[in-house]
Amino acid sequence: MAKHPTLLEQFRSFCFQNSATDFEKAVEYFSVFGGMGWKVDLSKPLEELIEEKVLTNYRYIHGDITKITQSNNIHHSLLTALATGDRREHSAFKKANIKREEGEESIDFLIENGVLVFDKSLEKPVDEKDANSDKLLFTQPFMRFWFSSISPYYKSIREGDYKEVKERWNHMKQRFSDLIYDQLVMELMKKSFQDDPKGGYIASIGSYWDKNVEINILAKRKSGKMIAGICKYSKSKANKSELTKLKEKCVHAELDVDTFVIFSKSKFSSELKKEKGEKLKLFSTRNLTSLMNDLSEKDLLVNTNKKY
Structure with missing residues (x-):
């Protein structure tokens, strides 16, 4: 086993070992027990x-x-x-x-x-004094x-x-579990853009922050084009103002972003859905469930931790 299995490898191993079918419950329990190789009764x-x-x-x-x-x-x-x-x-x-x-x-x-x-931070701020x-x-x-x-x-x-x-x-x-969701959304993005012929696969992905601006997700594609994303966890639907705020942050950080991604646990307003297209991708929890697809014995990580 690699010294540091990725979060996705740990998550898939957890889901296979514990026969997880409900994605949100799997994330909630994985946020607590993930990475230890323990058998967990999700019921x-x-x-x-x-x-x-x-x-x-x-x-x-x-x-x-x-x-x-x-x-x-x-x-x-x-x-x-x-x-x-x-x-x-x-x-x-x-x-x-x-x-x-x-x-x-x-x-x-x-x-x-x-x-x-x-x-x-995936990109350094334009002005060094703003570095964090x-x-x-x-x-x-x-x-x-x-x-x-x-x-x-x-x-x-x-x-x-x-x-x-x-x-x-x-x-x-x-x-x-919000931090785990952030990381899994990044994994979903890598998967979603891997076969895109226009901008190419995602070569690097992370977050952006300086003393003034924080952006949940920032990615660079093989072509050099950038993707910026935001994750919304509240019970209200994501609306167009989320996209506006994300664009404003990118302008403030002087990032030349080509495509925007919004993840929402509580769906999207009809106004925001109209904006969806090549330059805006909308991801929901339903999209994230694909990270649990085709689980098998080969996903199970070998752990030497004591079992509790």
């Missing part, structure tokens, strides 16, 4: 599984994780800051109250040991869940008191 409520698999096994999982992190308090503080913040390197140092030099050493260690990877620090991604969804929702409450969990951690999770759970 059980997520909160019940968190207690059964994680909280009651806290001591054992904590022991396994500290073998990687060497029980280093700086590593743990930084990982929690990244899991609960905006993922920017320097804001994580500030949130964790650690010096830059210590933070950079910690990040080097965590990348070397396969916990984190850098997530750099790199972001980081957890290589496994479960590690992000652990350091956001479990590790900070270790004292009460060790005493068998789960009230605090459950309150924290109830506060976080609604938006917790």
Whole structure:
């Protein structure tokens, strides 16, 4: 198995192993348990599984994780800051109250040991003074869940008191899978544009950010043409103003974008649907389900983690 299986490889393995058929439920449960190779009963409520698999096994999982992190308090503080913040390197140092030099050493260690990877802005800002620090991604969804929702409450969990951690999770759970959706939408885009003869396949994809502008998705095609995208998770339909705002951001960042993509969990307004064409692609959850197509034994990743 590769040192870092892609998020899509981890997701397909999770779906095959756990016989997932409902895409949204698969993403929700994968956001918590992904990357560990654990068998998960998707018919059980997520909160019940968190207690059964994680909280009651806290001591054992904590022991396994500290073998990687060497029980280093700086590593743990930084990982929690990244899991609960905006993922920017320097804001994580500030949130964790650690010096830059210590933070950079910690990040080097965590990348070397396969916990984190850098997530750099796809394009640099035109004006260097607008540059912002790199972001980081957890290589496994479960590690992000652990350091956001479990590790900070270790004292009460060790005493068998789960009230605090459950309150924290109830506060976080609604938006917790958004980052996974962002990454899966990027995978869908790579798939959707791979056979497009006009602009060519997507050669690189990520996000764009500087001190003034943030764009969910930015991609470069083989031809050099750019695609900008936005992901909308609210219960209201995506409307034409989403496209207008996305175009304004690209102008502000001085990005020459050829095609726009909007992903919405709650469909699209009729006005926005009229704009759909060569220069605007609209993706819904139904499109994302194609990432679960043709699952088979070959999708199953070999994991050496202990099974809980």
